[in-house]
Structures are given as C-alpha cells and as structure tokens.
Amino acid sequence: MLKQIRTVAAVALLTVTTYAVAVETGASHPDTYVVRKGDTLWDIAARFLKKPWLWPEIWQANPQVKNPHLIYPGDVLSLAYLDRVTPQGTVQPGKRDEAPINAIPLAQVEPFLKNLTVMDSFKELPYVVGLEDNRMRASAGQQAYVRGLQGAQPGQRYAVLRPTVRYGQPKPSDDLDERGNVTPFTGDLWKSYVASSDRHELLGYELAQVATGTVTHVGSGERETSTLLLQASGREVRAGDRLVPVQANPYDLQFVPHAPTAAVADGHLRVLAVADTLTSGGPRDVIAISGGTRDGIDNGTVFSVWRSRRHVTDRVTGMATSRTDDALKPGAGRVSLPAEYAAHAMVFRTFDRVSYALVMEGTKPARVGYELKHPDAQ
Structure with a gap:
C-alpha cells in the first residue's frame, strides 16, 4: 500500500x-x-x-x-x-x-481531493435549514430543505459542504460549530506546538464535502425553502451545512513531483493541521500547510517537514529542574537544539493561502507547527 x-x-x-x-x-x-x-x-x-x-x-x-x-x-x-x-x-x-x-493510485487520495476545500468566506452561501420528517440528520435518498437557493434550476446538482476549521497565523486552527462560528477554546492546543508571533492573518475556512444532491424544487420567496434530494454521501447532512454547485473536475488527475519553484524562508511555511487526526500524521496522512498559490506553490510541489528548533534548560550549568519539556522560544538558561527532519510531503491541492499535501515517507510523525523546507534541506 x-x-x-x-x-x-x-x-x-x-x-x-x-x-x-x-x-x-x-x-x-x-x-x-x-x-x-x-x-x-x-x-x-x-x-x-x-x-x-x-x-x-x-x-x-x-x-x-x-x-x-x-x-x-x-x-x-x-x-x-x-x-x-x-x-x-x-x-x-x-x-x-x-x-x-x-x-x-488516485483512489488513495481521491477522498481528500474531493472532500476538502478552502474559502475566504462562506456565510453568504445557501445552507440547509431543515430535513425530511424533521430529522436531526439525513443521508442519500432523503430530502434536505435549503434557504438561499433562489435562481437555481430543478435538476441542478449541488455539493453539500460543512464548515470545519478556520486556519490562521500564528494560531494554526480553530474548530467551527454548526453555525460556522469558532468553537470557544478549541484552538488553545496550538500554544503547545507553535510559538506566538506578530504575524496575525486569516488564511481561510476549511469546508468538508459531506454529500451531493439534486434540486427538485426551488422556493419562490426569500423565506421559502428549496428542496434538495440527497445522493452520494460520505457523512450525514445536518442543518447549517452549506451548498455550492458541483464542479465537473475539481482537481488534477496527474501530478508532477518537483522542488518548490520559489525560495522557502525559514519559519514561513508550517503544518496547520493533520486531516482526521489531532496533531500528528505519518505516511498516507494529509496535512494542511500555511502556503498556497500566492507563495508559488502548485500541485506536485515536494517539501521536507522539520521539527522546529527547540530550546531546553541546561541542567548542568543552568537552573536545576525536573521538567523534561522544551520551549518554543529561547530564554535565560536555555540552549537551542537544531531542527530535525521528520518527513517528505507532496502538495496535491492548492488554494490562495492554504494547500493540502500527502505525507510520502519519513522518520518521525509530521506534527502541527512543524516547518516546511526545500526537499534537499539539511
């Protein structure tokens, strides 16, 4: 495999x-x-x-x-x-x-190619307001009722997307609730993985495709709902999920592996998240990174993933301590350790400020906060 x-x-x-x-x-x-x-x-x-x-x-x-x-x-x-x-x-x-x-072997990465997208905003999109028989969840063969689909035509196909994560800097990610709002305190974990900095930027919102459906009825007024017959689904649909038209070919069918075309500055690109896991991923896992087309990244770009420099207390000449953890920033009594190679990853889908990459091989897990460098970096 x-x-x-x-x-x-x-x-x-x-x-x-x-x-x-x-x-x-x-x-x-x-x-x-x-x-x-x-x-x-x-x-x-x-x-x-x-x-x-x-x-x-x-x-x-x-x-x-x-x-x-x-x-x-x-x-x-x-x-x-x-x-x-x-x-x-x-x-x-x-x-x-x-x-x-x-x-x-496209089947190995196709779910990620299809199911994850990044947008600058999404709250203006049509959204599911209710489900057949007042269900809490719905799947293929059932109906979802959508608000904001005026102008659509019966027979038109839509993808149902769920807002999942807000990406940014220096905080890599925050989880989103069913309204698309940040869930309080979900992003606190980032402090253990990425040092704080003066760079504050929204990189985008991740939306995961949960199903597709076909419009069977279009509401006539602002408060009237349209009907979507659900078809293929990877997850059950719920109220608050958003809709976008189905794309005929949303991703590349071939990839040409190559080194980055633009220089990669130390600390500029980092791992924002690991799909379907909490903080770490290995071969065949998908990572989100803090760079996209504006940084010259395209499909096939290969990076090496590195554990960032850490700073530890010198317990021989410095202050005695029983703590074994390290710090993300240098400080009094601490010495700096070199960065450590973890893995190689290849980008397979890009957006303006975020990209997704497949971890190819490595010597240790790729984790949230790790840096991305040229594949030849030593």
Whole structure:
C-alpha cells in the first residue's frame, strides 16, 4: 500500500524538461536494475541515490523509457551517469505479461481531493435549514430543505459542504460549530506546538464535502425553502451545512513531483493541521500547510517537514529542574537544539493561502507547527 502511495511522487513524473544536476550516488550501485512489481522511480532513486526526487537522472539515462507512466516489471534500467555510455544491449523492455505500473493510485487520495476545500468566506452561501420528517440528520435518498437557493434550476446538482476549521497565523486552527462560528477554546492546543508571533492573518475556512444532491424544487420567496434530494454521501447532512454547485473536475488527475519553484524562508511555511487526526500524521496522512498559490506553490510541489528548533534548560550549568519539556522560544538558561527532519510531503491541492499535501515517507510523525523546507534541506 505504501509503495502504491509513493507512486504519486514517483512515476508521476512527467513532463520534465532537460534536467542537469550533479547526483550524489550511494556507496555502490549496479550498472542496471530490473524493475519489480511495486517499484517506482521514486523508490529506485531513493535506493541508489541519496535523494529520491532526483528520479529524472534515472529517466534521462534510459531513453528507452518513452512514457514513465508505463514502466513494467521486467524492464531493465541503466543506473549509469548521464555522461557515461550505456553498454549496448543492457537496457531492454520487460515481457509485458504483467500490468503496467500505473502513474497515480488516485483512489488513495481521491477522498481528500474531493472532500476538502478552502474559502475566504462562506456565510453568504445557501445552507440547509431543515430535513425530511424533521430529522436531526439525513443521508442519500432523503430530502434536505435549503434557504438561499433562489435562481437555481430543478435538476441542478449541488455539493453539500460543512464548515470545519478556520486556519490562521500564528494560531494554526480553530474548530467551527454548526453555525460556522469558532468553537470557544478549541484552538488553545496550538500554544503547545507553535510559538506566538506578530504575524496575525486569516488564511481561510476549511469546508468538508459531506454529500451531493439534486434540486427538485426551488422556493419562490426569500423565506421559502428549496428542496434538495440527497445522493452520494460520505457523512450525514445536518442543518447549517452549506451548498455550492458541483464542479465537473475539481482537481488534477496527474501530478508532477518537483522542488518548490520559489525560495522557502525559514519559519514561513508550517503544518496547520493533520486531516482526521489531532496533531500528528505519518505516511498516507494529509496535512494542511500555511502556503498556497500566492507563495508559488502548485500541485506536485515536494517539501521536507522539520521539527522546529527547540530550546531546553541546561541542567548542568543552568537552573536545576525536573521538567523534561522544551520551549518554543529561547530564554535565560536555555540552549537551542537544531531542527530535525521528520518527513517528505507532496502538495496535491492548492488554494490562495492554504494547500493540502500527502505525507510520502519519513522518520518521525509530521506534527502541527512543524516547518516546511526545500526537499534537499539539511
């Protein structure tokens, strides 16, 4: 499963221009490698080179790979440097008796691609005011009654979204209630993960898709409700959920992994949240980060995720204490520890000031407040 997920950042390679880079190789590597079931170029580069995102080096050394979306078990790849001549006859196609290694296992990330969006505001959107038989919750096959749908047409399809989180700086997130208001005290946890700063900015509101539906009746007056017949649903619909028209193709179908196109300043980008968990996530988990298209981030951008510098009391020369926790800011009697690498993550959906990324691999969990850096950061 993990190897399939890594395919998102590996064999999705593809519209790459001339790529010239000095490659640091591992201690040793064979001249050729036979592709096995489950391999990706990301994995192969990670095994034989020190930096898995240097997969274009392997691709360019193998001109017989016309379409990296279609490498097969049994294909023989040259691992020679670009300026070396590949021995004649050592690179060849496999037998083609197995299915090709697909570019992207889209089903693994599709729920996140579909179900999470970020908006600057949402309270002006139409919203569910009641449900069939005065239910507290409703699902597929039942009716929801909506206020604010004037102008819609019977047969038009809508997505039902639930406001879940407000993202900002320096506080990463606050939970939202059914009215879309901040739930008191839910954001207090952030103080344990992100140091306070002078940067105060609303980054956006997250809305999670819970269902889709088709309009069957449109109300005529401001106080009249319209009827939405609920269809596909991931969660039950409730009063207060918002509506937006269904998008035909709301996300990319392919990703081209690459390093950030713009420089990443230390401390500028951080992990805001981990989807469906409280504070930490590992491979295959989705994280929200505090940067988007305005920062030059696009789909396929790869970051390394780092535990931020921490500051601890020197119990040898400083004040004696039994406390083992660390501080987010330096202070008297404290010494600074270096940042620590945690994981790599690839962006798969971007908005203006927030993006979502899939954790690809790592040595420790990615947590709220961790910094994002260039994938080659040391």
